[in-house]
Amino acid sequence: MxxxxxxxxxxxxxxxxxxxxxxxxxxxxxxxxxxxxxxxxxxxxxxxxxxxxxxxxxxxxxxxxxxxxxxxxxxxxxxxxxxxxxxxxxxxxxxxxxxxxxxxxxxxxxxxxxxxxxxxxxxxxxxxxxxxxxxxxxxxxxxxxxxxxxxxxxxxxxxxxxxxxxxxxxxxxxxxxxxxxxxxxxxxxxxxxxxxxxxxxxxxxxxxxxxxxxxxxxxxxxxxxxxxxxxxxxxxxxxxxxxxxxxxxxxxxxxxxxxxLPKEYMIGGMDAEVKAAVDAAVKKLTELGAEVVEISLPHTDYAVAVYYIIATAEASANLARFDGIRYGARVDGADPIALYGNTRGAGFGAEVKRRIILGTYVLSSGYYDAFYLRAQKVRTLIRQDFLxxxxxxxxxxxxxxxxxxxxxxxxxxxxxxxxxxxxxxxxxxxxxxxxxxxxxxxxxxxxxxxxxxxxxxxxxxxxxxxxxxxxxxxxxxxxxxxxxxxxxxxx
Amino acid sequence: MSAPDFDIKYVARLARLNLTPEEETTLGAQLGHILGYIAKLKEVDVSHVEPTAHAFPIVNVMRPDEIRPSLPHDEAMRNAPAKANGLFIVPKIVE
Missing domain, CATH: 3.90.1300.10 (Amidase signature (AS) domain)
Incomplete structure (x- = not known):
């Protein structure tokens, strides 16, 4: 075969x-x-x-x-x-x-x-x-x-x-x-x-x-x-x-x-068999001659929050191109604004809508600094942890x-x-x-x-x-x- | 930052995204929950931290200013939902 x-x-x-x-x-x-x-x-x-x-x-x-x-x-x-x-x-x-x-x-x-x-x-x-x-x-x-x-x-x-x-x-x-x-x-x-x-x-x-x-x-x-x-x-x-x-x-x-081995990754809620398999893999790597040390990535706990601000903000901008004018599906409207809203409302699924709304919100006037800019700064700290x-x-x-x-x-x-x-x-x-x-x-x-x-x-x-x-x-x-x-x- | 003033109708309009009343309710509640989680970033001291837009920023990326073949007109129009005479058809914009 x-x-x-x-x-x-x-x-x-x-x-x-x-x-x-x-x-x-x-x-x-x-x-x-x-x-x-x-x-x-x-x-x-x-x-x-x-x-x-x-x-x-x-x-x-x-x-x-x-x-x-x-x-x-x-x-x-x-x-x-x-x-x-x-x-x-x-x-x-x-x-x-x-x-x-x-x-x-x-x-x-x-x-x-x-x-x-x-x-x-x-x-x-x-x-x-x-x-x-x-x-x-x-x-x-x-x-x-x-x-x-x-x-x-x-x-x-x-x-x-x-x-x-x-x-x-x-x-x-x-x-x-x-x-x-x-x-x-x-x-x-x-x-x-x-x-x-x-x-x-x-x-x-x-x-x-x-x-x-x-x-x-x-x-x-x-x-x-x-x-x-x-x-x-x-x-x-x-x-x-x-x-x-x-x-x-x-x-x-x-x-x-x-x-x-980042100590912040040893979280509660981890499946016992997953933990055992990873522990065994680390042991195997040691047997193969690698030296394993504990490290710290102190800003790990903020990564998901940073990600869902940055990723949704960028997505809300990137997905603006799907507007029903030049390619893809179209749902007509009386004017272009109505056409955009109708097309996007009918064309996107729930998760995409959720992320476009979140991304639009974190970039909107009055919230940009509190959400998007702050997330980009915490991103710097996460990156520095790794370096x-x-x-x-x-x-x-x-x-x-x-x-x-x-x-x-x-x-x-x-x-x-x-x-x-x-x-x-x-x-x-x-x-x-x-x-x-x-x-x-x-x-x-x-x-x-x-x-x-x-x-x-x-x-x-x-x-x-x-x-x-x-x-x-x-x-x-x-x-x-x-x-x-x-x-x-x-x- | 838990955003009590999160107005889903207003944000959906900014995003040019029509939502049904049911979607407004469901997405509104879910986003309230997510914004509550995201609020944990307030704990971090970022007073002396520069923002990261790209992990490896490359600046002033240039290419030679040369004429090259581009997508043929009919190929570029091929996926248009409505077209005539080599143009995209859109609803009337001005009276």
Missing amino acids: LNQLTISEVAAKLANREVSARQVTQSCLDRIAAVDGRIHAFLSHDDADALAQADAADKRLAAGERSPLLGVPIALKDVLCVKGQPANCASKILGKFISPYDATVVEKLRAAGAIVFGRLNMDEFAMGSSTENSAFGTTLNPWDTTRIPGGSSGGSAAAVAADEALATLGSDTGGSIRQPAALCGCVGLKPTYGLVSRYGLIAFASSLDQIGSFTKDVRDAATMLGAIAGHDPRDSTSVPRPVPDYTAALGKSIKGLKLG KAFEQVDAIVTPTTPTPAFKVGEKSGDPLQMYLSDIFTISCNLAGIPGLSLPCGFATNAERGARNAKLPIGLQLLGKPFGEETLFQIAHAYEQATPWHREKPAL
Whole structure:
């Protein structure tokens, strides 16, 4: 079953001409046909287009070309533009929108020979932690289809966990890659702010958004980052610096590396099995030669509040463009103002409305200083906490989430509880640093009739700005010494 | 900062976002709850702290001022909800 392999395993078989890109692609499409009805990771997929790309990749392979992603099928979150394909951000407001151009990451994947296919489900406009905010139905967790896969990139995580694609791309504004990766049992990477171009990514909160990958192992995460990273003049926040060979960091010993455990992350309300799995992972890292020390990130407790001011403020501005005039759905009105209000009232879902209202309020006259400016100042303190910690340690180790995947509907009625489920992932975006989540064990799923008796747990590694190589080094050493990433859900 | 003067009708109008009366009630209550939580930022002393807008600010980003091909007109208009003669159709703005 080619769809079950990793990118590096498939690339080896393609290079030997043991299999064709068409066969690999067809195996993913067959898997989607067989299981996606149960998890709803995909909003749509254009099979004919995917197979045409596979045939083109086979021609390049036959001509002797070799590269790590040549002939590898990679699916995308519905937030990235692919020329000629729909882009909806899982929202009704985009109507029948067809992208007129490719995002930079899509251009880069195409140049590397990847087969770029499919539109993966997500929370509407990437706002949420469960995919329950999609206008097109919830994605379900492949480990237990009564539970959420996490969000907002829930479709991207579920598709990799269910072997429907070899890897996927998502976006992470407050944990939207790492949290679903943890809950579905895959490797999720949010790169340093500025490392990957956002041109062609539909914006949510521009000072926080970053594109990253979901993969089946750490090696594939390093390969994917090497393909999508790099300066792009079309994104003015893109940082001009050379892209290293990230796979060169793999296999290096972690002996002597210093890892920090933030004491503020040992909160009440953390699931006992999550805590035990993270403790065991820390012990394993120590056995592998790392030195673990306790550190302090004193402003951690304010991160969620800062995030929900900054992210909603930026979202209220970014989403002003969805006004029913130039593209997307339109609900008419007597004058343009009425048309805007009607279109946006009918087109946006509840969570998006909640955030637009909150963001508009914190930016409004009389409240800007009290909310937005104050939040930006506390953001400075959160960032300084990290930079100070990184004078002492090479990376920080935390749980990715306080609990394993929760039940569909469990938190959807209480937005604040839903926001607090992102407590461990949010600070990373505020500080602009890289974060990686990888499998570190399982919690018991005692539910009667559950197909799998367990649910994945994620370990989060946070690194220095542009310190992705160190994260890969640590994650790979841990992964090679543990069995978790080889486990697959019965679906 | 717990914002007793939070007027959801006024903010929704600023946001050009029509809400039903039910949405006003539900969102209003939920946002009151969230604003109460956010008020904890008042505890932090920020008197000598500069704000952070971007984690890695890059200033004066320039590109060469060169003429390059842009999106063809029909491609740019392709997703318009209402169009005629290569123009977007909108409701009457002036009498």
